[in-house]
Amino acid sequence: GDRSQADVHHQPMVFARMSSPPVETWIAEARDGAAEPLGQLLQLYRNYLTVLATTQFDARLQRRLNPSDLVQEAMLSAHRDFRQFRGGTERELLGWLRQVLINCLHHAIETHVKARKRDVRCEVSLEQLNNRMDQSAMRLGQVLADAGSSPSARSHQRERSVALADQLAKLRPQYRDVIVLRNLQGLSFEEIAARMDRKPGAVRMLWLRAIEKLKQVYEPTE
Template identity: 60%
Template sequence: MSSVPLATGAPENSISDLITRIRSGGRQSLGELLQIYRNYLNVLATTQLDARLRRRMSTSDLVQETMLAAHRDFDQFRGHSEGELLAWLRQILSHHLSHAMERNVYAKKRDIRREVSLDRVAKRIDDSIAGLSNLIPDPMATPSEIVSRRELAAELSDQLAKLKPSYHDVIVYRNLQGCSFDEIAKKMDIKSGAARMLWLRAIAKFKEVCDINVSGGSP
């Protein structure tokens, strides 16, 4: 998978050039840059919102808050590469997720042991990225190299968004949230055996979409 393109389908230097242009006064391009990573943020947010939070806010709300904060505070971003930008966006997402949990879940609980740690939230997000990257393993890369390639996770998020909703959801539940097939069956209102078969078809389709993307065709 070393030939997988970045989330934009453009070379890394295109992202760097866009960042430079924005810093040079092309602020109107900032929305375009951030929009590239909406699918990536959406997948991460989906894996982190538990049942308690979903009753109070949606994934789209969390992603929108993250995008707005990134747009407002872009002057604080000191990086130049796509990898640095992804790390910055993850930090913003984990910050908003942490505060959402404190505000909506633990607001009436004073027990300090239940306070949300940004480090713990960030660790869960990193685990989700690793899970996403491992869906399409690179036989030429070590596990640590796979995890460190954040750009790959962004690209896979875009490919995941191309799947039909049932395929997208079952992959998120199984591979990113670690749900059992019984749990998936309850979430999707199907039988456990059907959940397993749906997941197998979804993974096969996901790999097909990624292979087509790498070869330059259209799914």
Template identity: 50%
Template sequence: MSSITTSEANRLLAAAQNGQDDCLGQLLQMYLNYLKLLARTQLDRKLQARTSASDVVQDTLLEAHRDFDKFRGSCPEQFLAWLRTILTNNLGHIIQRHVLAEKRDVRREVSLDDIGATLERSTARLVAIIADRGQSPSADAQNHEASLLLADALAELPDDYRDVILLRHIEGLAFPDVAARMERSAGAVRMLWMRAIAQLRVRLESRGVL
């Protein structure tokens, strides 16, 4: 299944670069869930009350469509890196507008490099969920197709299942902290996490990732 994802991404990218606009739309759609997942990890609760990950990603995809002629890469991995750059810039603008605007006297500046590095770490944690113990998460994070398939599988989970996995694995919180965030007992969160992981594994197996 993952090899199909890779070949399809290559086909759509080549067609888009040859001027087939419908293929560009299909290509961008392949990255929707992945970008939403990354954006969500960068928006704290205060920012989520003012904007949503979906809105940020929608703006990112619209910009990518508009500026596709500026993309100079030749493979899906480079295209994804380009999309992450656009997403990083949009997240930086949101932080400037909603957070730093309240502290203009301090004159703090948003570091896009810091946001980009955080996104890269989130990507590594995302793929590390499915990494075998003998695999290197840093090497596995370079697996373009596994990242997309995992993001799609997570998007299919019920909200509470997806939340507990994101808090535990993407944000790296301990179970007591996850429980506090989800306003549940630690025991209830552990049980929820076990069910969520089992559901995620089923979906990944159906995609040929595991």
């Protein structure tokens, strides 16, 4: 209807930071079966889902699948099954989208990893994926809280994490990678150095520059 017409032109970052975002309006319209608001709504969370998907990829899966391909699959699945979503708030939607992503991830592991190599070490339960994804989502919302900016209220952590994911997507790939590995996956500088084929000291400097850059582009409104 007319009420959403003015909202369509807002940028995703605005949604993430407004105190009473029109996201709930889009959710209501999408649940009523309106295709356009649903498409626009899901696009708001592409970066968020991509960052979370990246945290769940190990070397075996990375050789066979790209996180963005997994997210595309999750977006199509969410679009197809949106009538199963029963919530009305952004936080409820984020929880549901994470679950859709987890289901796609579990299917990908079954298909690409276990099918090729019957190995007990490949066994990953949905519960394990759930726990890891929740932990990554929580850590995402806290990325800059550790770096000296005022911590956002806990109730806004999830919405804040969407805004942070949008800004992470704009960083140089190596900046984004080091923040994901350090802040979201909790790896040591030594572990990251082995993955990135750099010295630990160089990784630490890269991480400090990456955090500084993220702080420049992300200015939360409390």
